[in-house]
Structure formats: C-alpha cells, structure tokens
Amino acid sequence: MSQEGSRKSLRLPGRWRSWALATLLTSLALPAATVSARPADQAPAAPREAESAVAAEPRIVRDRVGYGAERRRQMAAYSERHYGDREWRLRDPDAIVLHFTASDSYSSVWSTFDSNAPNLGEEPGVCAQYVIKQSGTIGELVRPGIRCRHTIGLNHRAIGIEMVQETGRGPHWADRQILARRPQVRAALRLVAWLQARFEIRTGDVIGHAMANDSPYFKDLEGWRNDHADWLERDVRTFHKRLRRLG
Structure with a gap:
C-alpha cells in the first residue's frame, strides 16, 4: 500500500523503481451534519455536484483494525503538529x-x-x-469519521481508499490494471459515489495520491510533501468519466 508520503518538499519522483517498497504504508475520521436556515422566500443555493446524484450504499464488510484510545491520542497529537488542531475525528x-x-x-x-x-x-x-480487493469486496478498516494517515497534508480533510494492486511496470500501468478489472473498479466507483453523496464531496475533489500536493485543502505545518505516484491525474480523469456516468 502507499506510504503516507515524504518529509522532503518533493513533487512526483522522476523514477519509481524504489517507490514500490516505499508505498507499502499509508494514513487516513462521522462528520457532524449541519443545517442552515434561510427565509422561505429565498431561492435555494445551487447544489454541490455530489448532491444531484442519489447513490445507494454498496455492500461493505466491516473489517476494522485496532484504533483504540492510544491510537486516537497519537492521531490527535499528529494533527496538532501538522494541521494545528488537536483532533482524531474526521469531520465533514x-x-x-x-x-x-x-x-x-x-x-x-x-x-x-x-x-x-x-x-x-x-x-x-x-x-x-x-x-477494495481485486474481487470487488469492499473492506471498511476504519470508520470514515476517524482520521487515518494515508496522505500527507490531507488526513484532516480526506477519506482514503486503497485498491489491492501491485506496482508492476509502474504507477500508470498499475492504475490501468485497476481500471480494466471490472469487479474492483465497479466497487470503487460505487463506494466513491456513495461517499460523495453522503458527505457532499465534489468529483473534482476525488483525487489520486499523486495529485495531493496541489489540492486546495492541502496543509502541513511541518513542510512535509507527498512524493507518491499512485493514481496519476490522467488515470483519475478516466475514473471521473466513469463516475459521472453513474449519475
């Protein structure tokens, strides 16, 4: 799996030969729903992109890893160092x-x-x-309302989804294997669509790890940057096209 990232201020590495090992580790918490009042005669605001589609919850196997009080304390301390808020929950x-x-x-x-x-x-x-297994089985290892370390600079704002796939000939090749594996990519599309509807996440904010440093939500007070190349932008664009067809 992909490692969280790198301390260095790097963009995507020019080579990925040693990247496969480095990407064997990663990081990623229920948001509070808010209702805003408006006058009855006021026109409703334009819905966010994800609100316009109704997505059914896919079949998810709850296969939780350990995330007890000590790990929550560690996540809160990590968040304080890197994001400025002492929190282990992933809100909104x-x-x-x-x-x-x-x-x-x-x-x-x-x-x-x-x-x-x-x-x-x-x-x-x-x-x-x-x-997500290659068979299409979706495992929920941590509740989406809890932060995990999967992407430097975004763990306080993003949900992480891993897809079982070897690096093989390189990141683009690996992305394409997933896109061509129908049970796995269908499960990924359904999971993402459901999460988008549940949390009102725009399709443009469904990104690859390789794109994380350019996200408008990116923040790291320690100056850390991601140096991973899993899910390149061109492959994420293909994923987006398929995602929009679900709507």
Missing part, C-alpha cells in the same frame, strides 16, 4: 484520495494498518478507511 471530509496497495495481498495491508507501526518517525501508524 472534503476530499477522497485514491491509492493502490503496491501488493497483491489484502491480508498484508490489513496487518500493516493494524500494527500501528510508526511511519516517517511519527505515530500513529498508517491506515486508510477503505481497502
């Missing part, structure tokens, strides 16, 4: 980040997330809220 997520695992084993990903091993010298360990 604004984005979804797509990843692939850089391995072909769901069980190894689950074990890594459950281990809570330090990443880049900091606690807590990495995780993503969802992991």
Whole structure:
C-alpha cells in the first residue's frame, strides 16, 4: 500500500523503481451534519455536484483494525503538529484520495494498518478507511469519521481508499490494471459515489495520491510533501468519466 508520503518538499519522483517498497504504508475520521436556515422566500443555493446524484450504499464488510484510545491520542497529537488542531475525528471530509496497495495481498495491508507501526518517525501508524480487493469486496478498516494517515497534508480533510494492486511496470500501468478489472473498479466507483453523496464531496475533489500536493485543502505545518505516484491525474480523469456516468 502507499506510504503516507515524504518529509522532503518533493513533487512526483522522476523514477519509481524504489517507490514500490516505499508505498507499502499509508494514513487516513462521522462528520457532524449541519443545517442552515434561510427565509422561505429565498431561492435555494445551487447544489454541490455530489448532491444531484442519489447513490445507494454498496455492500461493505466491516473489517476494522485496532484504533483504540492510544491510537486516537497519537492521531490527535499528529494533527496538532501538522494541521494545528488537536483532533482524531474526521469531520465533514472534503476530499477522497485514491491509492493502490503496491501488493497483491489484502491480508498484508490489513496487518500493516493494524500494527500501528510508526511511519516517517511519527505515530500513529498508517491506515486508510477503505481497502477494495481485486474481487470487488469492499473492506471498511476504519470508520470514515476517524482520521487515518494515508496522505500527507490531507488526513484532516480526506477519506482514503486503497485498491489491492501491485506496482508492476509502474504507477500508470498499475492504475490501468485497476481500471480494466471490472469487479474492483465497479466497487470503487460505487463506494466513491456513495461517499460523495453522503458527505457532499465534489468529483473534482476525488483525487489520486499523486495529485495531493496541489489540492486546495492541502496543509502541513511541518513542510512535509507527498512524493507518491499512485493514481496519476490522467488515470483519475478516466475514473471521473466513469463516475459521472453513474449519475
């Protein structure tokens, strides 16, 4: 799976030969719903893109990793250092980040997330809220209302989705394998569409890990940047086209 990122202020690496190993770790929390009052004669505001589509909840297997009081404390401390708020909950997520695992084993990903091993010298360990098997089975490893370390600069604003896939010939090749694997990509599309409707997330804010540094929601007070190349922008555009066809 993809590692959270890098301390260095790097863009995408020019080479991904050692990237496959580095991408074996990652990071990612129920938002509070708010209702705003408006006069009866006032026209309603234009709906966000995700509000216009009705998406049914896909079948999700709750396969939770350990996220007890100590890990929550660690996540709150991490958030204070990197985002300026001492919080472990993910309230009102604004984005979804797509990843692939850089391995072909769901069980190894689950074990890594459950281990809570330090990443880049900091606690807590990495995780993503969802992991999708090649068969199309969706595992919810962490509730979407909890932060996970999956993407530097966005863990306080984004839900992370991992898809089981080896790096193989490179990031673009790996993205294309997922896009061509019908059970897996269909599950990913349905999960993303449901999360968009649930949390009012725009399609433009469904991004790949490789795009994270350019997100308007990106923030890291320690100056960390992502150096991953999983889910390149051109492949995310293909994902977006298919996502819009669901509506």
